[in-house]
Every structure is written in structure tokens, then in C-alpha cells.
Amino acid sequence: MTNVSEIDLTGMKCPMPIVHLTKLMKTLDDGDEVTAFATDPAFCLDVEAWCKRTGHELVELVNSENRVSAKICKTETQE
Amino acid sequence: MSHFQCEQIMTDLLAETTVDRTAELARRVDALERRLTSKENTLSLVVFSNEFDKLMAAFTIATGAAACGMKVSMFFTFWATAALKKQGRQAGGKSIVERMFGWILPGGFKKQKLSKLDMAGMGRWMMGREMDRKNIASLEELVASADELGVQIGVCEMAMSLMGIRPEELINYSDLDYCGVATMLDRSSESNTTLFI
Numbered sequence: 164m165t166n167v168s169e170i171d172l173t174g175m176k177c178p179m180p181i182v183h184l185t186k187l188m189k190t191l192d193d194g195d196e197v198t199a200f201a202t203d204p205a206f207c208l209d210v211e212a213w214c215k216r217t218g219h220e221l222v223e224l225v226n227s228e229n230r231v232s233a234k235i236c237k238t239e240t241q242e
Numbered sequence: 243m244s245h246f247q248c249e250q251i252m253t254d255l256l257a258e259t260t261v262d263r264t265a266e267l268a269r270r271v272d273a274l275e276r277r278l279t280s281k282e283n284t285l286s287l288v289v290f291s292n293e294f295d296k297l298m299a300a301f302t303i304a305t306g307a308a309a310c311g312m313k314v315s316m317f318f319t320f321w322a323t324a325a326l327k328k329q330g331r332q333a334g335g336k337s338i339v340e341r342m343f344g345w346i347l348p349g350g351f352k353k354q355k356l357s358k359l360d361m362a363g364m365g366r367w368m369m370g371r372e373m374d375r376k377n378i379a380s381l382e383e384l385v386a387s388a389d390e391l392g393v394q395i396g397v398c399e400m401a402m403s404l405m406g407i408r409p410e411e412l413i414n415y416s417d418l419d420y421c422g423v424a425t426m427l428d429r430s431s432e433s434n435t436t437l438f439i
Contacts, residue, residue, distance in 0.1 A: 174377045175377060175379075176376065176377055176378045176379065177302065177306070178302050178305050178306035178309060178379070178384075178387075179379045179383075179387075181306060181309040181310070182305055182306075182309045182387045182391070184309070185308075185309040185311075185391065186390070186391075212310070213309065213310055216310035216311055216312070217310060217311040218311075240311075
């Protein structure tokens, strides 16, 4: 079953949002979904780049009123 | 030897070399691909400066890269080696010159000067206050995150001995080893990006 969770990254500045996201991802299983909330203006672009590098799927990205929410699906990359 | 026999031998030889060549090429393509893919995801940083702002940049890039799934290795040399010292008393058994290095280059990240506008510590203090206010991760937090995400640190053995820094004076960090330029070059040639800070 897909596990759905949330992580609050509001108030954090670069690079801490992606650092905390990475730590959380390590505890999840393949296919699990997490929605991250952040207020760091850099997070909108950074989370896209982070997904590109790590291979996790960016399901949804919403940027409104200085608040970014990103829904990410954990995708294990084959080495 | 008949014309037919000659032709047969030629065809056999050709087939043999084609198979050999194909195998050889496949092996080379494999090796190249392995090198490319392993390189793609590796970052190497040479940290030379002990200035607070430059250390912030170095550890921000290192933790960010590690979070993006890159293998990161940092090489600390010269003044940066001194910045890896813990705050506190110097180790015993040092020469006078080594002790002087210790006084001039105090340990502890909070003691490291800014490259600009340090103003005898005033600038540093203001910067620290602003970082707290704006919830920007401190250098200590960044180093702890780097440690947690498996960033590798290599410390220049030559700089250690030049400045009389003892291993027990350095911060506690899991993946830390003492090495020389050959190791640094080996690690950086395995990376697709090398930065000097």
C-alpha cells in the first residue's frame, strides 16, 4: 500500500529543505508519497533539480503566496 | 590450394577477427560507460581557505550535493586544515613555532574570520545574528548534516605536520582520513566537478 506523508520545511533556508527531505526519503519505501511544504523561495526550483538528480518523481508542484508545496513519489533508481 | 579453399580460409579469418573486434569494442564501451556514469555523480571540493564565509559556501555545496545523491569528497589543505580544529586547548608536545601556529589559527568554526567586513569580529557577530534570525543553518549544523549524508573528508597530512596540528585536535567526524595530493587527485579525477574554495 502506498504510504502518504507530509513534511514541514517552512522557515528553513538552503540547503536544509533538501537535506531534511533526503533524510526522510531514506526512511520511505519505493512508491511512497510525501508532500513537502516550504517557504524558501529557492525551494521551487531546487526541488525540481533535486528530483532530477535523485530520480524521485515530482508529482505536483504548487507555488502560491510565498508557499511552495511539492508532492514527491519515492522512486528507487537502479544502479 | 584451390581457389575455393583460399576463399574459405579468408572468410573464416575475417569472421574470427570480426568476433574478436566486436568483443573488444563491447568491452571498451562498457568500461567507458562505467567511467562516465560513475563520474556523473561525484563532486570533489578542495578547501584551502579558513575564512568563515568560504567554509559556509563549501559545506552548503557539499551537503546540497550529497542530498542530491552525489558522492562528495572534500580535501582540506593549508589554512582550511586549521579550521577543522575543535575549540579548546592545544595538544601537548608541540614546538614553539607549532604553538604559535595554534595561537594564530584558533580552532572552532565560530572563531573563523570573514573574508570581508570581519571588523575585528563585529562583522562576524552581526552575520551570526542575522543567520539566526533568518533561520539559516549554522556552519556546525551544515558539518553535522554533511557527516550524516556521508560526505567524505580528506585532510592534507602535509598541512597538518607543517602547522603542528594533531589528529586529536580535529572535530569528530565519521568519514575523515589523512592523505596527500595523490589521493586528492585520484578522487578528483573520479569526479565530473572539482571546485577550489
